[in-house]
Amino acid sequence: MRYRTPVATIRELARLCGVSSATVSRVFNNPEVVNAQTRELVLSTAARIGYLPNESARTLATKRSHMVGLIWDTDHRRPGWRHPFFQEILIGLKTALSERGYHLLMLATSEDGTPDSFLRAVRRHNLDGVVFIDNGRADPSLQPLAASEVPCVSLDRPVQGPWTTYVTSDNVGGAREAVRHLHATGRRAIATITGPSRTRPGAERLRGYLDELAALGLAHRPELVVEGDFYLSSGHAAMRALLALEEPPDAVFAAGDEMAIGALRAVTEAGLKVPEDIALVGFDDIELAALVPPGLTTLAQDKAGFGTAAAAAVITMINGGVTPLPRILPTSLVVRGSTRQI
């Protein structure tokens, strides 16, 4: 068996300092209650011998693990989508949690298929809270978790529960701004390629599109609304359908950048030009949006903000604060070549 370096225990450190283990424990958890000299002695001795408190023992005694679970579905065979900026969320979340002394534990989706598998994992590991990244699949394992006493933050999917809240972008407002922008650049026949209507971002961006059409006094032509699935190929197909209309649009708002890029490809293939013939706005501001010629105008989501907001919300609940209200992050219009004035 592999050799394991023994790590000093709290009692050993206590003996070396000539104090009790309780005092050492206080030095690390309640420094202000212990005498300054004693404290310094303990701290310096700890540094000298490389004492590290054992987290398992702490967790066992306190029932707080300083760990937050991350649930995100890795099963790409089932319908749903890759979150467009999973990596950024992860970075934001991780950074914000680290700053407050929390770690992130990955949980597989429905590990064993039972509906309470997440809740069980949380209980086994004494997780202090959970963050869930939506991907369009309605995972039944989420319900027991949301209904429980475990602090839970969901991204992009509203979930109900006493200790549950969510973070999302201002999808309605963003979509409205997209349409308003297209209108301002002179377009009048504005179509949209939506996300799946069962998903929150999909439904809300459509809502925003319709609202803004009404606000601008533009007629809503139902044939200008085509549903996609957030993936590139669906944007491509939807655009072909739109171009085949008797009266094709002169502008398209796609509810996701990938679909917008698929649409852009379809326009090019049809021998038309962006933005001369068709203007295009996406949503998300994925990295590629800036790279694909002529540059995709889009509604940028506050990517790092998702992680930060989720971390803040979950930590508030962990500390016993009231469940934070859902957090709606503002989006911002990034204008690029695809909506150049013509």
Place this chain on the structure above:
Amino acid sequence: MRYRTPVATIRELARLCGVSSATVSRVFNNPEVVNAQTRELVLSTAARIGYLPNESARTLATKRSHMVGLIWDTDHRRPGWRHPFFQEILIGLKTALSERGYHLLMLATSEDGTPDSFLRAVRRHNLDGVVFIDNGRADPSLQPLAASEVPCVSLDRPVQGPWTTYVTSDNVGGAREAVRHLHATGRRAIATITGPSRTRPGAERLRGYLDELAALGLAHRPELVVEGDFYLSSGHAAMRALLALEEPPDAVFAAGDEMAIGALRAVTEAGLKVPEDIALVGFDDIELAALVPPGLTTLAQDKAGFGTAAAAAVITMINGGVTPLPRILPTSLVVRGSTRQI
């Protein structure tokens, strides 16, 4: 304070079954040593009352946490690169670990800046092993970890240590195949845009390029080798430099797809065409490679294989097996439009 559902303990379950806690423990850890009837009784009672073993207590007693740490640098301000398929690695790793009953704990890079911060985190949490995703930054915190008794697997970066191994792609072989393929389609003036020479993939792909030139009897023209940093913009700049040569190449092997796409843009901007004027091969097979017209020929890395291989290696070491030899994953040539025969 938030209400916490109490979870049954092992002693409670034992009492309910009329056995000792030792027996219950054996039912879960060494089922074969306990009488079949007793075992069934314990299991069914456990299921009925929803007993869940407390992992912290287990870890405390056994010094095995069934957790593997993941180190990946989130600091994008320092020089380095985003790993081209971080997400796929994460999925592969997570899936493979879950299957064997391990969880993944995210560790921030150099959380507190001290060189042994990883090692300390590992000790505090009793992590059974660690996986490190290279991103081109030489993180000094990695050394103490590699030198320790902690099983450690590095991706794309060879690290030395008794319980340390690594997983990487066949960079030399892949690069050779790229050059061979370009040669086979009739190109003779083959340039390369390399990765940073201090990085392993960068150095090896250059090696493969040079080796294959020699094998094919092509002359090595030093001006046809330009160093990039794996990011798109560097590929763009490098390509401009190559096009400005007195005798520009008719083919370019870029050591990464992002650089290849940058190069492709530069070619287009110069009024030239891919593949008619310049053929292009990348490396990695990122998603975008298939999407950018005319389709980028590239060497696909076995993305899921990285995660799976890393998981297998770390688990072997955790179980006390001999440190596995470095694992070199084969690459495969994916031919797309950018190297069409002309």
Place this chain on the structure above:
DNA sequence: AATTTCCATGCAACCGGTTACATGAAACCG
């Protein structure tokens, strides 16, 4: 029938922390 072996299980110490409560000394107060 006595002895040995085997099987299933219990006992109790242990893992390394935390914390309610007790204690004793010093400071404060009328």
Place this chain on the structure above:
DNA sequence: CGGTTTCATGTAACCGGTTGCATGGAAATT
């Protein structure tokens, strides 16, 4: 000066598992 506070620290139980060793009964052996 006796009594009350305050402060710093120690004592010991506890968190919920695991596991070496002991035990007792049944089965096998002689």
